Amino acid sequence: xxxxxxxxxxxxxxxxxxxxxxxxxxxxxxxxxxxxVPARVASSARRITLHLPQHWSWQQPWTQVFDRVADPPAxxxx
Numbered sequence: 001x002x003x004x005x006x007x008x009x010x011x012x013x014x015x016x017x018x019x020x021x022x023x024x025x026x027x028x029x030x031x032x033x034x035x036x037v038p039a040r041v042a043s044s045a046r047r048i049t050l051h052l053p054q055h056w057s058w059q060q061p062w063t064q065v066f067d068r069v070a071d072p073p074a075x076x077x078x
Contacts, residue, residue: 010027010030011027013035016064
């Protein structure tokens with residue numbers, strides 16, 4: 001069951017990037033390019049900061065996924 005959930009989340013992340021080379025990529029490719037991030041985690045003043053590599057080629061797709069997942073939902077208008 002966990003493997004199915006992990007697979008579905010990986011596929012969803014690939015689709016959220018809107019990068020054509022990731023939308024149809026294998027799960028291993030998505031894992032290698034988006035999930036196994038070469039980053040450094042730092043904490044200061046109860047805040048966690050993720051330092052991504054400066055010239056990482058997959059920074060924009062990763063940021064797209066993070067922004068779409070981490071942003072609060074839009075306020076519904078009545």
